[in-house]
Amino acid sequence: MSIDPQYIRNFSIIAHIDHGKSTLSDRILELTETVSSRDMKEQVLDSMEIERERGITIKSQAVRVDYRAEDGQLYHFNLIDTPGHVDFTYEVSRSLAACEGAVLVVDATQGVEAQTVANAMMAMNANLEIIPLINKIDLPAADPERVRAEIEDVLAIPADDAILASGKTGEGIDDLLEAIVYNIPAPVGESDAPLRALIFDSYFDAYRGVVALVRVVDGSLRKGQEIRMMATNTTTLVEEAGVRKPTEVPVESLGVGEVGYLVTGLKDPAQVKVGDTITNAVGGCEEPLPGYRDVKPMVFTGLFPIDGDQYEPLKDALEKLSLNDPALIYEAETSHALGFGFRVGFLGLLHMEVIKERLEREFGLDLLATAPSVEYHVYKTNGEMISLHSPQDMPDAAEIDHIEEPYLKAKILIPPDYVGAVMDLTVARRGNFITMNYLSTTTVEMLWNIPLSELIMDYFDQLKSRTKGYASLDYDFDEYKTSKLVKLDILLAGKPIDALSFIVHNDKAYDRGRVLVEKLKGIIPRQMFEIPIQAAVGSRVLSRQTVRAMRKDVLAKCYGGDITRKRKLLEKQKQGKKRMKSIGSVEVPQEAFMAILKVDE
Amino acid sequence: MKIPGGDILEDQYPYKALYLHIPFCKSKCLYCDFNSEAISSNDEAIERYVDDLILQIRAASRADLLGSLDTVYIGGGTPTHIGNKELSRLLYGLSLSMHLTPEVECTLEVNPESLTEAMVKDLFALGVTRLSIGVQSFDDEVLKTLGRAHDAAQAKRAIELAQIRFTNISVDLMCGLPGQTKESFIASLKTAVDLGVTHISIYPLSIEEGTPLHGLMERQAFAETEDDLGEYAAEMMLLAQEYLETQGFHRYEVASYAKPGFECRHNKAYWTGKPYLGIGRAAVTMKQNYDERIRMMDSQVQEELSRPEYLVEDLMLGMRMSRGVSVKFAVQVDEEVPGALDAFKELIDSGYVKEVDGRFEPTEKGWLWGNALYGRLLELA
Numbered sequence: 017m018s019i020d021p022q023y024i025r026n027f028s029i030i031a032h033i034d035h036g037k038s039t040l041s042d043r044i045l046e047l048t049e050t051v052s053s054r055d056m057k058e059q060v061l062d063s064m065e066i067e068r069e070r071g072i073t074i075k076s077q078a079v080r081v082d083y084r085a086e087d088g089q090l091y092h093f094n095l096i097d098t099p100g101h102v103d104f105t106y107e108v109s110r111s112l113a114a115c116e117g118a119v120l121v122v123d124a125t126q127g128v129e130a131q132t133v134a135n136a137m138m139a140m141n142a143n144l145e146i147i148p149l150i151n152k153i154d155l156p157a158a159d160p161e162r163v164r165a166e167i168e169d170v171l172a173i174p175a176d177d178a179i180l181a182s183g184k185t186g187e188g189i190d191d192l193l194e195a196i197v198y199n200i201p202a203p204v205g206e207s208d209a210p211l212r213a214l215i216f217d218s219y220f221d222a223y224r225g226v227v228a229l230v231r232v233v234d235g236s237l238r239k240g241q242e243i244r245m246m247a248t249n250t251t252t253l254v255e256e257a258g259v260r261k262p263t264e265v266p267v268e269s270l271g272v273g274e275v276g277y278l279v280t281g282l283k284d285p286a287q288v289k290v291g292d293t294i295t296n297a298v299g300g301c302e303e304p305l306p307g308y309r310d311v312k313p314m315v316f317t318g319l320f321p322i323d324g325d326q327y328e329p330l331k332d333a334l335e336k337l338s339l340n341d342p343a344l345i346y347e348a349e350t351s352h353a354l355g356f357g358f359r360v361g362f363l364g365l366l367h368m369e370v371i372k373e374r375l376e377r378e379f380g381l382d383l384l385a386t387a388p389s390v391e392y393h394v395y396k397t398n399g400e401m402i403s404l405h406s407p408q409d410m411p412d413a414a415e416i417d418h419i420e421e422p423y424l425k426a427k428i429l430i431p432p433d434y435v436g437a438v439m440d441l442t443v444a445r446r447g448n449f450i451t452m453n454y455l456s457t458t459t460v461e462m463l464w465n466i467p468l469s470e471l472i473m474d475y476f477d478q479l480k481s482r483t484k485g486y487a488s489l490d491y492d493f494d495e496y497k498t499s500k501l502v503k504l505d506i507l508l509a510g511k512p513i514d515a516l517s518f519i520v521h522n523d524k525a526y527d528r529g530r531v532l533v534e535k536l537k538g539i540i541p542r543q544m545f546e547i548p549i550q551a552a553v554g555s556r557v558l559s560r561q562t563v564r565a566m567r568k569d570v571l572a573k574c575y576g577g578d579i580t581r582k583r584k585l586l587e588k589q590k591q592g593k594k595r596m597k598s599i600g601s602v603e604v605p606q607e608a609f610m611a612i613l614k615v616d617e
Numbered sequence: 618m619k620i621p622g623g624d625i626l627e628d629q630y631p632y633k634a635l636y637l638h639i640p641f642c643k644s645k646c647l648y649c650d651f652n653s654e655a656i657s658s659n660d661e662a663i664e665r666y667v668d669d670l671i672l673q674i675r676a677a678s679r680a681d682l683l684g685s686l687d688t689v690y691i692g693g694g695t696p697t698h699i700g701n702k703e704l705s706r707l708l709y710g711l712s713l714s715m716h717l718t719p720e721v722e723c724t725l726e727v728n729p730e731s732l733t734e735a736m737v738k739d740l741f742a743l744g745v746t747r748l749s750i751g752v753q754s755f756d757d758e759v760l761k762t763l764g765r766a767h768d769a770a771q772a773k774r775a776i777e778l779a780q781i782r783f784t785n786i787s788v789d790l791m792c793g794l795p796g797q798t799k800e801s802f803i804a805s806l807k808t809a810v811d812l813g814v815t816h817i818s819i820y821p822l823s824i825e826e827g828t829p830l831h832g833l834m835e836r837q838a839f840a841e842t843e844d845d846l847g848e849y850a851a852e853m854m855l856l857a858q859e860y861l862e863t864q865g866f867h868r869y870e871v872a873s874y875a876k877p878g879f880e881c882r883h884n885k886a887y888w889t890g891k892p893y894l895g896i897g898r899a900a901v902t903m904k905q906n907y908d909e910r911i912r913m914m915d916s917q918v919q920e921e922l923s924r925p926e927y928l929v930e931d932l933m934l935g936m937r938m939s940r941g942v943s944v945k946f947a948v949q950v951d952e953e954v955p956g957a958l959d960a961f962k963e964l965i966d967s968g969y970v971k972e973v974d975g976r977f978e979p980t981e982k983g984w985l986w987g988n989a990l991y992g993r994l995l996e997l998a
Contacts, residue, residue, distance in 0.1 A: 542844070544986060564844070567851030570987030572820045572872035574937060575887050576636050577901035580912050580920045583930070586992045593992075 018236055018271020019092055022202045026094045026231065026275055028112055028144075030135040031121035032128075032488065036151040039183035040121060041079075041097055047189050048093075050081045050261060078114075078217075078229050078275050080259040085197045093196060094231075094275035096216070103364030105492065106311055109138055110216045110291045113307055114231035114275060117145040117200030119192065120173070124150045124158035124180075128166045128459065130429040130488030136171045145200050148178040149192060154185050169456040203233075203273025210301040211235035211243070213270075213278075213294040218285065220339035224255070226288045228278045230270070233305060235296070237278065238269035242297035246304040250287040251297040255279040285339050311343045313361025314422070314493065315368055315472055316405040318349055318386035318515060319375070320357030322597060322606075326381050327356045333379040334358060337371060344371060349406060353515040353599045354384060359406050362388075365472055384597060386515045387612040390468045393420040393496055407517040410503045413554060420496040424471060425450075426464040427490045434483040435460055441482055445470035446521060465494060469519070473612075504529055504558075506536070507550040508602050518612055528612075529558040535611045540604060542566035547602055628906045631685035634886040635715075637670060637707070638897030639693040643730060647764040647833070650825040652899035653694035658731070666898075667703045671710035673896050678714035682894060686715055688883035689723040695751075697731040701739055708743035717744035722882045724749055724787075729775035730767040741782035747881070748779045749787040749816075755805040759797050762839075764829070769808075776812045785879055787816035792857065793850025794822050795839035802853045803860065810864045815879040818872050819857045821850035851985055858984075870938045871987060888934040890927065925954045925998035932957065933994045936970070937987065941978035954998050964993060 031037040044050075081093040098104075098111040112118065118139040122132055139146055148167050150160045160180055167175040179195060181188025205212075217229040230237070237243070237257050244251045256279040258266040270276045280288055290311070293304035321330050338344045344367075349359040362368040368388060375381050392404040395417045404410060404419075426447070428438055435452070443449070447466035455461050466475075471491065479487045504525050506516035520528050529551030536549050540563050547563040574582055596603040640653045641663060656662060677683055689711070696704065704725075711717060724747040725740060732750075740748075754760055755769040767775075779786050788809045792802050809817055824831050824843055834843055841849070858868055866874040870888065873881065886893060895902045895914070902913045910927035912920040922930060928950045935942035951957040961977055964970040969983040969990040983990050 566844070567848045568821070568854065568985040569989065570821075570871060570985060571823065573823075574871070574934070575884060576893055576895060576903070577899070577914065579887065579903075579930070579934070580901070582991075583920070583995065586988060586995050589988060590992055590996055 018207070018269055019274060021205065021271070021273035023089065024092050024094070024203055024273040025117065025196050025200045026096065026115045026203060026273065027117040027119060027147075027196060027200055028096045028098050028115050028139075029119045029121060030098060030108075030112075030139060031151075032123070032126070032131040032135070035121050035123040035126065035129075035132070036183045037121050038097070040119075040149075040151060040181070040189075041095060043183050043186050043189050044081060044093075044095060044193070045079065045262075047186065047193070048081045048083050050079065077262070078260060078277075079262045080275070081261075083193055083197070086194060087197075091197055092274075096275065103362075103367045105134075105138075106309065107217065107290060108135070109142070109307065110214070112138055112142040112144060113305070114214055114216045115142070115144055116203055117147065117196070119147045119149050119196070120167075120171075121149050121151050122163055122167060124152045124160050124163050125155050127159075127163050128170045128429075128455075130427055130490040133171065133429065133461075134427070134490040136173065146173055147192070147195050147199055148173055148175045149188075150178050150180050151183055153180050154182040154187065166456055166459065170459055205232070205234045205272035207234070207236065207272045209234040210299055211237060211241075211294065211296050212301050212305060213237060214305050215245075215288060215290055215292045215294060217290055218288045218342075220285050221279075224279045224281070226280045226282045226285050228280055228288050228294075229275070230278050230294060231275050232270050232272055234272060234301070236269045236271045237276075237294070239266075243294050244297045244300055245288060245292050245294055246300075247289055247292040247308055248287045250282065252280050252282050255281040285342055289342065311363070313343060313345055313363060313391075314468060315362045315364055315388045315390060316359055317362070317368060317388040318351065318354070318357055318406065319346075319360050319372065320351065320354040320384045320386075320515070322382040322384050324355050329379065330358065330375070330381055330383070333375050333381060334360065336379075337374060341371075343367070349408075351386075351408070351515045353513045354386075354597060357384075361405065365476075384606050384609060386609050387518055388472050389519065390422055390472065392501065392519060395419070404519075407503050407519050408514050410519065413502075418498050419501045421499045421501060422468045423465050423494045423497050424468050424491040425494045426466050426471070428462045428464065428479070428487055429455070429489075430460055430462070430483050430487045431458055432460050434486060435462070437482040438462060438479065438487065441475075441478055442466060445473070445475055446524075466491075467497075467499065467521075468493075502553045505552050506532065507548075507552060508540075508599065508604070509545075509547050510550075511600055512552075513599055513604075515609060516612070525553050526558050529553075532612055533559045533561045536608055537561040537563055539608045539611055540602070543601075543603060545601070626904050626906050626909070626911060630892050630905045632682055632894040633685060633891040634688045634690070634883050634893035635683065635686050636883075636893060636895040636897075636900050637674075637689070637691045637711075638895065638900040639666075639691065639696040639699060640898045641666075641693065641698050642695045643698050643728070643766045644764065646766075647762075647830040648822060648824065648828055650828050651694070658698055658700050663699045663703055667699065667707050670707060670897055674711055674714045677894065677896065683715040686721060688886055689715075689717070689721060690726075690883040691724065691745075692726045694726075695728045695731065696725055697727050697736065700731075701733065701736045704736065705739050705743060708740070708745065712744050719744075719746065722746055724881065724883055726751065727775065727779070728767065729772040732775045732778055734778050734781065737778050737782050746783075747785040747787065748783050749789065749818075749881075750775055750779065750814075752776075752788045752805075752809070753791045754794065754797065754801070755808045756797065756801045759794050759801060762796050763791075763794065773808070773812065776809075776814060780813065784815060786814045787818060787879075787881065788814045789818045789820065790857075791820050791822055792853035793846045795841055795846065797849070799849070799853065799856065803856060806857060806860055810861070810866075815876045816881065817857075817861065817866065817874045819854060819874065820872055821854060822846060854985065855981075868939055871984060885938075888938055890931045890934070923998070928954055929957070929994055929998040932997075933991045936977070936979055936983070936990055936994065939978060941970070941976050944972065944975050944977060947977060956997055957994075960993055960997055964990060969993075 029037050077097040079095045083091045096111045098108045150163050164175045164178055167173055179188050179191050212233040213230045215228045215230055221227050239254055241254045256266050257270050258264050259276040291308035295301045321327050334346045343363045345361040346358045349357055394402045394404050396415050397417045442464055447464045450463040453461045500522040501519050502522050504520050505512045533549050533551045546565045549561045550557050551559045596605050642653045642655050644655045723745045725745045727748050727750045752772040757768050861874045868874050869880050892905045893903050904911045908924050910922040970977050971980050
């Protein structure tokens with residue numbers, strides 16, 4: 017028997033990063049005794065090691081929480097934890113589509129920030145009932161009244177009844193649970209209609225194949241049922257349906273409004289896409305649920321094993337990770353400088369960092385990442401268009417008609433004092449100012465149109481440091497626009513190093529080249545011979561520096577006690593070498609490949 | 618009492634060399650990071666320390682650890698700083714504990730400021746066969762910069778005093794020093810050669826963290842940067858080799874030059890894997906059997922090398938000497954440490970090593986870029 021929908025509440029918790037979303041989720045699980053406090057690990061929902069360490073959520077999670085309300089009735093909550101980072105906006109939107117309500121968490125000391133606004137907008141667009149919650153009221157710097165006013169002014173959400181809570185002490189969680197029962201609507205659907213269920217996340221299980229997290233809208237799902245994924249047009253038999261509490265509990269069926277998991281028995285994750293609609297294989301519904309789109313990577317980087325023997329292990333690791341992460345795409349790439357590796361596409365910079373860290377940590381790989389790039393559209397004079405992911409593949413200048421690059425709509429929230437600083441920085445990064453709104457006396461919203469390639473060049477760190485950490489940023493893809501772009505080559509000892517090439521706006525080529533060459537001079541250690549470093553566009557050299565030769569490297573003293581010392585010294589030198597890559601005869605430290613990101617003008 | 622260098626290894630090879638450490642100096646030089654302290658030569662601590670050394674030597678003798686010694690080296694610190702009386706006591710104790718015959722090479726380190734004629738005669742009478750004099754430079758300006766306790770005139774005088782009894786006299790000279798010109802360095806070399814010493818060690822300055830000199834370099838107290846000094850040192854090392862070879866010296870190790878018959882046997886023991894016993898504060902002992910090599914300091918194990926590891930170390934140490942290692946030995950090592958011969962082949966291809974008359978020897982590049990060469994060999998095991 018399916019559960020009566022009137023006792024179901026489906027909701028998400030949304031927040032700006034670090035506002036305490038995960039801790040709050042933990043308290044809910046604890047208070048409802050879903051997870052005994054003995055088993056309570058910090059941030060139960062963030063199960064991946066890196067997620068827990070960084071305090072961020074990367075994958076969506078869904079937990080069934082049973083709550084006996086003050087009216088004596090037992091309610092079934094489905095808490096859907098969403099990724100908290102702008103890289104994962106699409107996933108967030110799909111998770112929200114599985115809910116009727118959202119708890120909007122705002123830090124009582126920080127107030128409303130860019131992602132608070134972005135997430136609240138998404139929740140409103142999804143027609144969710146929003147319960148504002150002011151968190152961390154236990155902190156001395158907490159100012160709930162100011163934050164309450166901000167929520168009303170900036171977000172236009174009535175906040176008189178905003179819940180005052182502390183995820184740390186557990187204060188206010190009871191109020192929250194009651195508010196969920198009374199304010200969030202019960203799901204509505206037709207149990208007799210053909211099945212319609214939304215896939216809001218999926219993962220790969222080595223033993224069971226692809227497991228989907230789903231929300232049933234109409235009809236019901238049961239074991240043995242023959243279903244069809246509408247976007248990928250894949251049919252399969254349901255091997256198991258169940259709910260997570262958070263351990264998986266199989267159930268007879270999932271009915272209208274229920275959230276749970278589905279073992280699809282499929283082996284190919286590409287067949288089970290987030291946002292797709294599941295229906296009956298025979299006599300299914302006509303129209304899929306709205307909002308499905310294909311997720312596309314925005315940022316690309318070359319990943320190369322430092323030790324050539326790790327190419328196959330890297331390939332296996334990428335294959336494994338991509339099973340769980342359809343947004344991760346990769347193709348083989350060969351660099352003259354770095355050998356065999358992969359060009360890997362990511363949703364954004366955080367996604368890239370997380371994946372690189374997982375590859376190194378979980379798979380024991382030593383990787384070298386080249387500077388990230390975006391997808392350029394190169395229109396050739398012969399009418400052909402190339403999607404360029406790697407500077408290496410740039411055609412000859414003579415063959416190029418024009419190049420387009422992706423632009424973003426960026427929203428920046430700052431206190432009014434920093435408008436000038438943000439203006440300077442963003443204009444220098446080729447940003448086009450659109451407009452500016454005073455959301456309140458303490459918060460200004462600036463809207464910009466900025467090339468993604470500039471944003472991934474250390475923009476966020478710069479923004480943070482120039483606004484003393486006050487700025488918050490949210491962005492979304494806008495469109496491709498024509499830009500005057502050139503490929504800048506770096507030459508070491510006269511040889512172009514493909515892995516150091518990058519694409520840059522013509523007007524900035526000289527400055528970037530000069531600064532980068534100076535940076536590299538500081539990074540590349542002195543070797544047995546002189547090493548000229550040059551930056552060039554085509555055959556035009558823009559800048560040149562030289563790393564002086566070192567004449568000797570030998571420890572003269574080596575007597576009784578010195579021998580141990582000498583061994584240790586040589587071992588240390590060897591360790592240092594390991595982190596270097598020999599390119600021709602030049603030893604280049606890893607950081608050289610990332611230096612381009614840290615080029616301050 | 619605890620016997621230094623007593624058995625912890627089974628079937629241990631006998632010690633071939635003995636090192637005695639005297640950790641006292643008149644004053645600390647600015648570049649020094651050795652175990653030594655500046656104290657007055659009348660300090661009671663010296664007598665107590667020598668007492669202790671003698672007790673340990675006696676104990677080692679009773680444990681039959683001193684029966685196969687070929688060489689003795691009394692180093693520091695500044696052994697001559699403790700005075701003639703204490704040195705005589707130590708050497709007397711030593712000569713009663715081992716066969717300190719004239720065939721045993723017995724070196725004593727000397728600092729110019731504390732050598733006297735009486736001391737030279739007593740040292741000779743008590744079995745010392747070789748003096749190693751820490752001159753560093755014959756340029757007073759340079760000596761001042763280093764914080765040395767003597768000037769050039771004292772250094773010359775010390776060599777002349779030593780020559781009253783000794784012909785086996787070594788002089789230490791440094792290169793790549795702040796304020797030191799090429800001319801100054803060559804002049805120092807020439808002075809040493811003209812005075813008739815039979816052995817010269819050339820050390821490029823190494824700036825160690827924690828020394829006053831390191832602090833001075835960090836504060837840019839000198840006209841030269843550390844990189845500059847390294848470059849000058851390289852040049853001077855080349856000049857030294859050129860000059861000394863015309864004067865009848867040959868380079869037999871990275872830093873060591875000798876007239877025929879005057880190579881330091883004690884140091885060669887370090888470089889050819891002979892077990893050595895160290896007595897005194899922070900003195901290092903190396904024990905060895907077929908399976909492993911152990912280094913100890915103050916009764917603590919510092920390092921334990923397996924057979925492949927110590928074989929590779931023997932290759933490395935061998936390549937610090939001009940005679941290098943025999944191809945035959947490298948072939949033997951290769952049987953137990955696969956890749957050894959490939960490494961030599963690679964080192965020959967990249968110009969660090971040459972093969973001459975059945976031996977692998979370092980090239981010019983192999984001398985200057987020794988760390989690359991030694992590192993490649995050490996990574997074999």
